[in-house]
Amino acid sequence: MSINWCNTALQPRVSQSLRLPWAPAANERDRREMLKRIGVNDAMELYNDVPPEIMLKEPPNVGFGRQLSEWELQRLVDSMLSKNKVFTDPPPFLGGGICFHTVPxxxxxxxxxxxxxxxxxxxxxxxxxxxxxxxxxxxxxxxxxxxxxxxxxxxxxxxxxxxxxxxxxxxxxxxxxxxxxxxxxxxxxxxxxxxxxxxxxxxxxxxxxxxxxxxxxxxxxxxxxxxxxxxxxxxxxxxxxxxxxxxxxxxxxxxxxxxxxxxxxxxxxxxxxxxxxxxxxxxxxxxxxxxxxxxxxxxxxxxxxxxxxxxxxxxxxxxxxxxxxxxxxxxxxxxxxxxxxxxxxxxxxxxxxxxxxxxxxxxxxxxxMVLLGGSGLRELARSIWLRSHYAAKRLGELERAKAPQFSGEFFKEFTARFPKPYHSIHRALLEKGIMGGLPLADKPPLMDEYSALFCVTEAHSMKDIDRLVEAIGEML
Amino acid sequence: MSINWCNTALQPRVSQSLRLPWAPAANERDRREMLKRIGVNDAMELYNDVPPEIMLKEPPNVGFGRQLSEWELQRLVDSMLSKNKVFTDPPPFLGGGICFHTVPxxxxxxxxxxxxxxxxxxxxxxxxxxxxxxxxxxxxxxxxxxxxxxxxxxxxxxxxxxxxxxxxxxxxxxxxxxxxxxxxxxxxxxxxxxxxxxxxxxxxxxxxxxxxxxxxxxxxxxxxxxxxxxxxxxxxxxxxxxxxxxxxxxxxxxxxxxxxxxxxxxxxxxxxxxxxxxxxxxxxxxxxxxxxxxxxxxxxxxxxxxxxxxxxxxxxxxxxxxxxxxxxxxxxxxxxxxxxxxxxxxxxxxxxxxxxxxxxxxxxxxxxMVLLGGSGLRELARSIWLRSHYAAKRLGELERAKAPQFSGEFFKEFTARFPKPYHSIHRALLEKGIMGGLPLADKPPLMDEYSALFCVTEAHSMKDIDRLVEAIGEML
Amino acid sequence: WSEPLVYELGDPNNSGFVRPYSHEDAELERILDVTPEEMLGHMFRDSIPNIPGLSEVEVVRHFTRLSQMSYGVDVGPVPLGSCTMKYNPKISEEIARDPRIRYLHPYQDPETVQGLLEMLYLLERWLAELTGMDRCSLQTPAGAAGELAGALMIRKYFIDKGEDRDEMLVPDSAHGTNPASAAMAGFKVVRIPTSENGTVDMEALDAALSERTAGIMLTNPNTLGIFEDRILEIADKLHSIGALLYYDGANLNGIMGIVRPGDMGFDIIHLNLHKTFGAPHGGGGPGAGVVCARGELAEYLPRPLIAKKGDRYYWDYECKKCIGRIRMFYGNIIPLVKAFVYIAMLGGRGLRESAIQSVINTNYFIALMRSVDGYELPYDPEKPRKHELVLSAKPLKRETGVTAEDVAKALLDKGLHAPTIYFPLIVEEALMIEFTESEPRRQIEEYAGALREIAGEARRNPTALKQLPRNTSTGRLDNVYANHPRSVTPTFRVLRRRLQGEQLSL
Amino acid sequence: WSEPLVYELGDPNNSGFVRPYSHEDAELERILDVTPEEMLGHMFRDSIPNIPGLSEVEVVRHFTRLSQMSYGVDVGPVPLGSCTMKYNPKISEEIARDPRIRYLHPYQDPETVQGLLEMLYLLERWLAELTGMDRCSLQTPAGAAGELAGALMIRKYFIDKGEDRDEMLVPDSAHGTNPASAAMAGFKVVRIPTSENGTVDMEALDAALSERTAGIMLTNPNTLGIFEDRILEIADKLHSIGALLYYDGANLNGIMGIVRPGDMGFDIIHLNLHKTFGAPHGGGGPGAGVVCARGELAEYLPRPLIAKKGDRYYWDYECKKCIGRIRMFYGNIIPLVKAFVYIAMLGGRGLRESAIQSVINTNYFIALMRSVDGYELPYDPEKPRKHELVLSAKPLKRETGVTAEDVAKALLDKGLHAPTIYFPLIVEEALMIEFTESEPRRQIEEYAGALREIAGEARRNPTALKQLPRNTSTGRLDNVYANHPRSVTPTFRVLRRRLQGEQLSL
CATH class of the missing domain: 3.40.640.10 (Type I PLP-dependent aspartate aminotransferase-like (Major domain))
Structure with a gap:
């Protein structure tokens, strides 16, 4: 058992203004001894093959002007992320190839x-x-x-x-x-x-x-x-x-x-x-x-x-x-x-x-996949089919709306067309805290300002769908 | 290599209304076979030594009336927890034996x-x-x-x-x-x-x-x-x-x-x-x-x-x-x-x-302890000492306030006494999003309605402390 | 050992921690114009603590490697009897990590913690419903603390009544915490033997009852996994002489949602939320040992209790008769939240079905073991067991000299955690096994198979078997050396002092 | 193997998943009055997928055990050259797990994601500053994708200019991705040899340059760890004939914050945020291979680019010259966020110091290895290396027959991850080693010690050494069997078909 004797001659360390928490050997003693073994006096000698005219004179101006502790970073990030809006009640109805699914x-x-x-x-x-x-x-x-x-x-x-x-x-x-x-x-x-x-x-x-x-x-x-x-x-x-x-x-x-x-x-x-x-x-x-x-x-x-x-x-x-x-x-x-x-x-x-x-x-x-198993995947897909069809049916029942817009059978996502430009519906839904479907006004291959692509998954309860439909219904 | 052949005779499973995700053997087939090996027809036979008069007739009325999926639970919990108020900007100044420290x-x-x-x-x-x-x-x-x-x-x-x-x-x-x-x-x-x-x-x-x-x-x-x-x-x-x-x-x-x-x-x-x-x-x-x-x-x-x-x-x-x-x-x-x-x-x-x-x-x-090491503990304790003393000094400079209230040297927590009941100061701080010190009106051994116990740690920047002091200063 | 001690890796002058706002410290010193050295004077610590410091990556590697040398439910079965080592759902871990729980200070004003209080309130109501009690205190941080609270409640109850009752009855099959808790509350412990059929010996009970009897501490099903079928009779006997019944909830898992301690006649009960309700055990803790009571006894529960007025949740500190606080603050909030999640997700029907499955698992294992020589099921082998069972390896020992401990170590060698051994004390060479509902059928069969193999190996080569385990990160450890007064080493500090030449003996 | 395949554990009829709102499904069927079976008709899948299902506890145990049979930076050093396997800070994992990032849909309206966009904007500005470039596209999900984007940019640049340049110069020491990316973008690859001192052979370069030359793909320091000291000269040569310079950022770690590719004369650069900026490698990915450019080339970057107008952040889709999208959406957001955290916490000074420490570590290891026989440092051993170094085990092979691969396997047997072997191709029996700044001095010394021991063992018993590893979860694997047309088995489905009697050959 080789024990590192630590209890003798403990000196309070000189407070270092920069500490590299992820570079274990970057303390003064180790650095000095390592450089000595390498045979140089200063670490910068290891860069003597870099053309001096392009060597930076100062550390690059990135980050926030100094090292941050985890706590400072957490507070900073928290203040940034508080500007994001997360939709979970109801979950977003945005389609477009990516949908809101639950993650176990x-x-x-x-x-x-x-x-x-x-x-x-x-x-x-x-x-x-x-x-x-x-x-x-x-x-x-x-x-x-x-x-x-x-x-x-x-x-x-x-x-x-x-x-x-x-x-x-x-x-x-x-x-x-x-x-x-x-x-x-x-x-x-x-x-x-x-x-x-x-x-x-x-x-x-x-x-x-x-x-x-x-x-x-x-x-x-x-x-x-x-x-x-x-x-x-x-x-x-x-x-x-x-x-x-x-x-x-x-x-x-x-x-x-x-x-x-x-x-x-x-x-x-x-x-x-x-x-x-x-x-x-x-x-x-x-x-x-x-x-x-x-x-x-x-x-x-x-x-x-x-x-x-x-x-x-x-x-x-x-x-x-x-x-x-x-x-x-x-x-x-x-x-x-x-x-x-x-x-x-x-x-x-x-x-x-x-x-x-x-x-x-x-x-x-x-x-x-193994958490669900074949039967679980079947059931889940079936439930999503039911929910998305329920949403399409209910949206389709709104006056002068058409959903699904295409007659082909669908899974999870479907296009709906409204009697007024979807953009305004979308903005109004947002005001109510609902992230609606994806506006298709600028999306090839449809480019239809009255249409939107909705996605309904297992994350959406009937009540969520009803909320969406009722909110749109009120606007038409 | 013993392989479980899975690709034959796959039948869509009958949708079970209750699924026990944490009880692997609780599927119908396993249950049936296990009971057969045990030698009983019904699992309830295993309870035949329980006096029938106290056996529950119905499952207990706990939870929310049915099984919840993770997603349903997450939404429910989220709606509950949104009623809590977390103080991080600034962190709470509450003392009382437990203080807000940062956790790496x-x-x-x-x-x-x-x-x-x-x-x-x-x-x-x-x-x-x-x-x-x-x-x-x-x-x-x-x-x-x-x-x-x-x-x-x-x-x-x-x-x-x-x-x-x-x-x-x-x-x-x-x-x-x-x-x-x-x-x-x-x-x-x-x-x-x-x-x-x-x-x-x-x-x-x-x-x-x-x-x-x-x-x-x-x-x-x-x-x-x-x-x-x-x-x-x-x-x-x-x-x-x-x-x-x-x-x-x-x-x-x-x-x-x-x-x-x-x-x-x-x-x-x-x-x-x-x-x-x-x-x-x-x-x-x-x-x-x-x-x-x-x-x-x-x-x-x-x-x-x-x-x-x-x-x-x-x-x-x-x-x-x-x-x-x-x-x-x-x-x-x-x-x-x-x-x-x-x-x-x-x-x-x-x-x-x-x-x-x-x-x-x-x-x-x-x-x-090993992440900090002896020197890190020393530095951290020193920094907390400095911060808490800075807070006490600044609070003590407010008109007719006394901080620290006691002359004994202190670490991290200190008592401050104000010219008006602290309770009202505390409420007013809360309105500004600041969780102040612990009111001592009902706390033995002091029972002083003008006093509060503050705690200042490494989590508090000078700016945080200044915000507290200035907010109180405006109220006195 | 294969991973060095932190003392071999680190140095007190190293640190992997970046202090918040360290750039302000110099300015603070300037403003204050004093230093802690000056102000603390002779109370200033003259050398830095002898705590080796490591960088972040070294800390992570050290603890990651040590975790890989550890074994929990996430690695394989931990069928320790009476420990109810069930699976700990990951969703509970995720929710308990929410900053809106973790960042709450215990002294925050109640209106800033209404969401958490609502959760705790619902949990308290659910636990009362599940046990058939009126109120629960969430304060007690562990089962033993719940027992202590219960025993103190009984003590205070009789003090208030002016009755001098100082005897607590405890069956000889009870968990060790029962007599220990009773003793801490100042009771004399009267041991009640177990009858041949594995339940409380009613004659002995009758003989023990007197005007000095304060109560009985029972667990039902008991530690043999057998349901005390005469529980109503026992309750009547105790109540008729004015004594009380305390229920040790450690064994609730097999009957949860099927029969309630309150309906059996118990007055006070504790629950181990870290066993029955899916909160993890953490290698020893933290737990949550909620204590519940009914009728008059509810007034004796440790305060504060969670309460609701209108739609506002709060802590009720009213305490006319209560025993006071059993710890600071309100309880171990994290496991309480996990229990809330567990009950909320399963619901009443799910809890009941889980209980039934745990009992099926127990009896399925018994069925598998019937054909295995070397082990026997003492106390009426035909009776169904509930949450757990106790095998005896006595036949194997008689035949081969291989003991329950040897069997345990041989199981470790196969990568399986051993059962509880040598408990309850009334069974020789006891192997006390509880699978809970969390073990797959396949795993139960594997466990039975392993015990069968070990019996076979014991007959073929008992000496080799006694040298196991070998496939673990260390071989069988020397308990005598570990506990000998001259070698016992509870800290590195003691080792260091010995290495420096001190003769330290306990 | 010691952990069964999921196919041995599970059954498609089992499931550990509780579906949300399953209680509504029956009602939905009633309301809709049709079923997917009817509506999908012949497109309905007639049997359930052959995916074995497991309960939650079984899933957890399976993957936990498999994780214990895996090796990453959190277990020990992974000194793979050119892979920059540094420590991945836990704070980055914590922040990237924030629901305010994880739950954002890529098509959410920009005003609902301003916080994340701000982060990405800052990151983009910082990366441009660190590289000396004007703009960066965060879209590219990996280094190779960044290279492809860069090569396509060069291609489109010359198409737009009406110049027919179809040759891309690539040194023979380059990463394999460089020629592969150039080829995918439709270039002919012209190989440039390495001179004796380990840098680009200037004469060969001169000879290769022509009006067909589109550019050169360089990494500097190169894969020998040597800084191309004539880089300014190289840049002049290329630019003077109107060709461009592409910088492969895989080797940036040792010079980050010390010298910038833009200042060296490069026009386009990719960065591996999952290497240099502390995001984890994930056993292969996800990565983030941000591509940056300066001057006119910036207009060719894959869109959308992150941009700011007033105090509003948005995605700029304007694309007059750009090559279009390299993938859907905006990039691999999670590693991008981790890189943001990494740079924010270290700051410019911290990045620079980290780079210096990584170079000290490299040269310290070289110093330790100087006294070890069996290995040599080809190409001017006196020149300092930067982020990495390449040893050759040629002397050892000559002496004992033990190859670089054998050395690698012997390292695994000691619980240490092997270096990159047989790369770069210009070094025989290459061992390419990069410690990064994350390895403690102790670990570097241990690694050098292990290589010394292996050399000793090779001399004592080369045959035994060639049978290693033994202390790993499996012995040395058969590559011939793995790749033979009649035994190659990329899925269980193929195995099953073979077991059912089919003759499957590739």
């Missing part, structure tokens, strides 16, 4: 396990079997939910997953034409365009049916040709519509030897057919509804899945965890697999440049 | 480690070495702060620690007379009286000096006699006064062969002499200032320490952890020691009935 407390407790959140990517599997197993479980659970065979450990979000899926399809097919349904989320359309900037891709958008909100099959048929790499559709699409033409689409796409890329809300799959069941080649989506919360737009969890197909898997971006065994064959274990696709090995020939991803969010989604 | 985030992170908080008392040491080591470290760190040799792992709070100290002193000395300083916290006085109800003790209170706020040594000398088991004083006392007569008191007490029990604020010991240094026999106190937060009065952490003395240690209440080695002598380890003092072995002859204590709070205090 157990998810946060698991994410607070610091072995998880302070870990690096598990490049050394033997010391990180726990994380690797969770990632493998996430991949497996998501695969079973999607009924796809291969799922990676995450992309940034649905939009970059969609962009990467298109890039992968271009590599697999060696074609440059991309067909995209016109009813996908407009921000995802923007992201796809950005990511394809360097690829000379030819993106074609298929108009949707203004009556049903679904993909216009004739137009789609006419847009796809033998140069088409892939077709991308979303189920549900931007308007919340569950397109029941997906089997027909799959047939059309595969007839032209193109790849069928489908974007999904994983929670809808409690009651909606899986993309695997209608022959999707690549599935993307966001697992935000599976226990991730809102976070003002991120972090979320981009889903990326493929069929069991050599080319598709080999061209898959991102990290994959696999089951393996020990060298001596005695036990099972988990490790990163197919790393030769990745940038740290393949460099400019990699399938993607992605390295940091949203892994911790995969821990959350895995925990959420 | 790292303390909460450590307390959130579920291996700690979901553990039972470590009766099985081999599987709980971590907890036991923390407890041993708490005992050791507290011992070094107090300069006492033996510290138990906790009492409920300062008040019950004081009561148990007196009971222990009565057992050690086999005497029934107790002398208590008249300037201790009035609630602690009440608790001592309650705990001594069954012991036919003779409690004598020594009046304090109304000028200095300190113990009146002459009166003390006259009150102690050879039948006195113990003398109990507090440093700082209810008025925040650091009594510099403690050495004289120790001399008087020990001359009469009584035991000297001292109550302390452990944080004061960064700058104030330790009770060990002035010959206390038993030391009590509350470690709330060491990283525990307010919690509206609890849980806190009762400190109990003794000198290295056979009788004192053998009569010590509560749990002790000690260093030991493995049976084979190869390693060191930690285990509960001297358990023969405790109720689960000694039953009615035990030193106390205590079993559940405030162990988790000892984890917090241990982490807090």
């Amino acid at each position: 407390a157990v998810i946060d407790a698991i994410l607070s396990r610091s072995e998880f959140y302070t870990a690096y990517t598990p490049y050394q599997p033997e010391i990180n079997q726990g994380l690797l197993q969770v990632f493998f479980e996430y991949q497996s659970l998501m695969a079973d939910l999607l009924e796809m065979d291969v799922v990676n450990v995450s992309m940034y979000d649905w939009s970059t997953a969609a962009a990467e899926a298109i890039l992968a399809a271009m590599r697999v097919t060696r074609k440059k034409r991309i067909v995209v349904a016109g009813n996908i989320h407009p921000e995802r359309m923007e992201v796809i365009e950005t990511w394809l900037l360097g690829k000379e891709a030819d993106i074609r958008v298929v108009e949707f049916d203004r009556e049903t909100g679904k993909v216009d099959l004739d137009r789609l048929e006419n847009t796809i040709d033998s140069d088409t790499a892939a077709v991308y559709v979303e189920v549900p699409n931007f308007f919340g519509v569950i397109d029941d033409g997906v089997e027909a689409i799959a047939e059309i796409v595969h007839r032209r030897k193109a790849l069928f890329i489908v974007g999904v809300d994983p929670l809808s799959l409690g009651i909606v057919r899986s993309p695997g069941s209608y022959e999707a080649d690549i599935v993307v989506g966001d697992a935000q509804p599976l226990g991730l919360g809102l976070n003002y737009g991120g972090p979320y969890l981009g889903i990326f899945a493929t069929r069991w197909d050599r080319k598709l898997v080999r061209q898959m971006p991102g990290r994959l965890i696999g089951l393996t065994k020990t060298v001596d064959g005695s036990e099972y274990g988990f490790t990163m697999i197919l790393q030769t696709r990745e940038q740290h090995i393949r460099r400019e020939k990699a399938t993607s440049n992605i390295t940091s991803n949203e892994a911790l969010m995969a821990v959350a989604a895995a925990a959420y | 985030a790292v303390i909460d992170a450590i307390l959130s480690r579920s291996e700690f908080y979901t553990a039972y008392t470590p009766y099985q040491p081999e599987i709980n070495q971590g907890l036991l080591q923390v407890f041993f470290e708490y005992q050791s760190l507290m011992a070094d702060l107090l300069e006492m040799d033996v510290v138990n792992v906790s009492m409920y709070d300062w008040s019950t620690a004081a009561a148990e100290a007196i009971l222990a002193a009565m057992r050690v000395t086999r005497k029934k007379r107790i002398v208590v300083a008249g300037n201790i916290h009035p609630e602690r006085m009440e608790v001592i009286e309650t705990w001594l109800l069954g012991k036919e003790a003779d409690i004598r209170v020594v009046e304090f000096d109304r000028e200095t706020g300190k113990v009146d040594l002459d009166r003390l000398e006259n009150t102690i006699d050879s039948d006195t088991a113990a003398v109990y004083v507090e440093v700082p006392n209810f008025f925040g006064v650091i009594d510099d007569g403690v050495e004289a008191i120790a001399e008087i007490v020990h001359r009469r062969k009584a035991l000297f029990i001292v109550g302390v604020d452990p944080l004061s010991l960064g700058i104030v002499r330790s009770p060990g240094s002035y010959e206390a026999d038993i030391v009590v106190g509350d470690a709330q200032p060491l990283g525990l937060g307010l919690n509206y009065g609890g849980p806190y952490l009762g400190i109990f320490a003794t000198r290295w003395d056979r009788k004192l240690v053998r009569q010590m209440p509560g749990r002790l952890i000690g260093l030991t080695k493995t049976v084979d002598g190869s390693e060191y380890g930690f285990t509960m020691i001297l358990q023969t003092r405790e109720q689960h072995i000694r039953r009615e002859k035990a030193t106390s009935n205590i079993t559940s204590n405030e162990a988790l709070m000892a984890v917090a205090a241990a982490a807090y």
